[in-house]
Amino acid sequence: MTEFRRDPILGQWAIVHKTNSWKPEDYKEEKHEFTQEQTCQFCPGKEHQTPEEVDSVRKEGSHPNDSNWQVRVVPNKFPALKIEGETDPWQEGVFEMLNGVGAHEVVIETPEHKKNFADFTPEEFLNVLQKYQSRTVDLEKDKRFKYVTIFRNYGNSAGATVEHAHSQIIALPMVPRYVQGELDGAQNYYNEYQTCVFCDMIEQEADEKERIVVENDDFISFCPFVSRYSFETWIVPKDHKMMFTQLTEDRLKSLTEVFKSTLSKIKSCLNDPSYNFFLHIFPVNYERQESFHWHIEIVPKLTKLSGFEWGTGFYVVHTDPKDAAKYLREAS
Amino acid sequence: MPQLRKDPVTERWVIIATERARRPGNFVKRDENLNDDSASDCKFCNSTETAILNGHTKVISHAGSFLSTDQKYSHKGKGLYDVVSGFGTHEVVIETSEHVANMADFSIEQIKYVLEAYKVRMIELQKNKLFQYIVAYKNYGESAGGRNIAHARSHIIATPIQPARVAEMFHGAKKYHREHGKCIYCDLIKQEKEKNERVVFETDHFIAIAPFAARFLFEITILPKEHHADFTGNIEGKEGDLALMLKTMLMKFKVGLDDPAYNYVIHTAPLRHDREGEKWKTIKDDYHWHIELMPKLTQVAGFEKGTGFYINSIPPENTAQYLKEVDIS
Numbered sequence: 001m002t003e004f005r006r007d008p009i010l011g012q013w014a015i016v017h018k019t020n021s022w023k024p025e026d027y028k029e030e031k032h033e034f035t036q037e038q039t040c041q042f043c044p045g046k047e048h049q050t051p052e053e054v055d056s057v058r059k060e061g062s063h064p065n066d067s068n069w070q071v072r073v074v075p076n077k078f079p080a081l082k083i084e085g086e087t088d089p090w091q092e093g094v095f096e097m098l099n100g101v102g103a104h105e106v107v108i109e110t111p112e113h114k115k116n117f118a119d120f121t122p123e124e125f126l127n128v129l130q131k132y133q134s135r136t137v138d139l140e141k142d143k144r145f146k147y148v149t150i151f152r153n154y155g156n157s158a159g160a161t162v163e164h165a166h167s168q169i170i171a172l173p174m175v176p177r178y179v180q181g182e183l184d185g186a187q188n189y190y191n192e193y194q195t196c197v198f199c200d201m202i203e204q205e206a207d208e209k210e211r212i213v214v215e216n217d218d219f220i221s222f223c224p225f226v227s228r229y230s231f232e233t234w235i236v237p238k239d240h241k242m243m244f245t246q247l248t249e250d251r252l253k254s255l256t257e258v259f260k261s262t263l264s265k266i267k268s269c270l271n272d273p274s275y276n277f278f279l280h281i282f283p284v285n286y287e288r289q290e291s292f293h294w295h296i297e298i299v300p301k302l303t304k305l306s307g308f309e310w311g312t313g314f315y316v317v318h319t320d321p322k323d324a325a326k327y328l329r330e331a332s
Numbered sequence: 333m334p335q336l337r338k339d340p341v342t343e344r345w346v347i348i349a350t351e352r353a354r355r356p357g358n359f360v361k362r363d364e365n366l367n368d369d370s371a372s373d374c375k376f377c378n379s380t381e382t383a384i385l386n387g388h389t390k391v392i393s394h395a396g397s398f399l400s401t402d403q404k405y406s407h408k409g410k411g412l413y414d415v416v417s418g419f420g421t422h423e424v425v426i427e428t429s430e431h432v433a434n435m436a437d438f439s440i441e442q443i444k445y446v447l448e449a450y451k452v453r454m455i456e457l458q459k460n461k462l463f464q465y466i467v468a469y470k471n472y473g474e475s476a477g478g479r480n481i482a483h484a485r486s487h488i489i490a491t492p493i494q495p496a497r498v499a500e501m502f503h504g505a506k507k508y509h510r511e512h513g514k515c516i517y518c519d520l521i522k523q524e525k526e527k528n529e530r531v532v533f534e535t536d537h538f539i540a541i542a543p544f545a546a547r548f549l550f551e552i553t554i555l556p557k558e559h560h561a562d563f564t565g566n567i568e569g570k571e572g573d574l575a576l577m578l579k580t581m582l583m584k585f586k587v588g589l590d591d592p593a594y595n596y597v598i599h600t601a602p603l604r605h606d607r608e609g610e611k612w613k614t615i616k617d618d619y620h621w622h623i624e625l626m627p628k629l630t631q632v633a634g635f636e637k638g639t640g641f642y643i644n645s646i647p648p649e650n651t652a653q654y655l656k657e658v659d660i661s
Contacts, residue, residue, distance in 0.1 A: 159630075312465075
């Protein structure tokens with residue numbers, strides 16, 4: 001048996017398997033192949049092979065672009081967008097376009113070539129989150145930017161081309177479609193019910209309990225009732241007013257606890273799958289919208305999309321989110 | 333300079349980033365074992381299921397599908413969420429009795445039979461008033477979501493809900509029509525023909541274009557030149573011509589792109605039944621049915637999944653030119 005479930009924010013539908021729900025071992029396993037450390041441009045000693053760093057976490061007494069670092073943020077060598085240029089759109093008949101202006105940076109998360117992000121120490125993990133924060137604050141100063149996207153691709157089938165642990169930051173001259181969809185969806189919901197849809201969602205999750213993976217005082221991670229991907233997991237701050245860029249170090253430590261534990265569980269439960277995560281934070285240089293609530297979405301890459309999904313936008317989810325959450329809760 | 337391009341119908345932005353093309357590739361590995369299995373144990377060669385339609389093709393009901401008419405249609409609320417039972421149909425079109433994997437290797441005649449099967453089944457399914465949408469699509473190759481069976485087939489699914497991507501196109505087209513009094517797809521065809529940069533191939537009734545804001549490398553849109561909202565209402569008598577179009581484009585993929593996995597999807601207008609109201613009345617003027625043809629060459633990464641932006645490293649003008657020159661004779 002299956003059911004169609006409607007996402008209350010974006011309005012899109014997922015098709016969820018209620019019976020014959022797939023177990024973790026029913027998904028095809030993916031092997032991660034590591035290239036040799038010698039050819040890796042993200043390893044210490046290869047600093048000159050990347051563009052010069054824009055931010056870092058370094059040992060005391062070390063200098064930018066030398067080898068004594070814990071985290072380095074560098075411009076992407078093959079950027080999707082370029083920093084120079086105007087952002088005025090122009091038209092050609094039915095078509096509209098603008099210069100591909102933006103920033104594309106890489107966060108090299110550790111000097112250790114083979115270290116898995118889920119196995120970072122809490123301090124190492126926190127260092128990375130702090131760089132997400134400081135880069136967002138810095139990029140916001142460029143008034144041409146409307147959004148800062150922070151995301152991570154792990155494993156070849158999730159789109160990673162380099163094995164050495166890293167995430168990416170792309171600053172965009174517009175608010176991307178899915179975030180705009182969430183902003184609009186949250187505002188519509190707010191207009192109708194005078195409450196935040198994300199707060200209502202975590203309240204329903206807290207009542208029903210069955211889809212929660214981990215939680216502490218500040219954050220909750222759960223497999224959403226309307227997931228698009230099997231084992232999709234969200235991390236949402238419990239305090240509606242908390243902005244990502246304004247999190248104190250204590251709150252970031254609290255996030256580290258839930259975030260790292262969730263990733264470790266995904267790693268052990270699904271045998272180190274490829275995955276993506278992305279932060280849906282509030283846009284930058286943008287009028288404050290009280291109805292929005294930032295969060296993190298983690299999507300393991302376990303199946304391949306078919307023409308049905310591409311063509312319709314319906315997503316087929318093979319594991320009921322409540323079963324997925326149970327497997328994840330039981331994993332270490 | 334990279335460019336941001338907006339799809340005129342769905343208003344989705346795409347980044348055309350030529351710099352990325354220099355990056356060490358993250359290309360999908362070819363489905364090497366796609367042609368390994370033999371005809372003797374192929375479930376489609378030896379299909380014993382009752383045929384819904386039988387002839388040059390065989391249409392069967394997909395037994396283990398995520399949708400079935402055995403479930404009663406129901407719509408209820410669960411707190412924040414709307415829940416509809418998994419009611420629907422899923423049919424499999426076994427496209428040929430021969431053990432052939434890729435439609436590109438069919439005769440034009442055989443592709444025509446497949447299109448006729450879509451037409452006949454869709455006309456039948458649209459009589460059921462519980463259905464809001466019918467989609468016909470194909471997955472060729474494992475990386476395009478197909479199972480590893482080397483026997484060509486495609487799928488027809490009818491759902492009680494209008495899918496999000498269809499709603500997007502349908503709203504975009506409606507908006508344009510309200511503002512300009514014309515069909516956006518007709519205007520787009522006119523503009524592409526004049527400019528002639530992204531047109532890959534034309535037949536009497538159809539045109540294949542590399543879309544201006546292509547999400548995927550070598551993505552193609554096939555449109556009927558004559559305005560029509562519905563596949564079933566338009567295809568009669570043109571099946572052979574569309575078969576020639578499909579055969580040509582699929583051969584160009586096979587020869588020019590080294591037999592890639594691919595998907596195609598037929599996008600037709602939502603079913604109106606006898607619904608009244610402005611929204612339903614104008615569909616036949618707003619909407620223009622078409623086919624999306626997408627080779628699976630790269631992986632979709634976190635940026636795309638998180639933002640809805642697609643990064644495409646080769647401009648569609650270049651992919652169109654390349655495909656145009658692929659010699660399939």
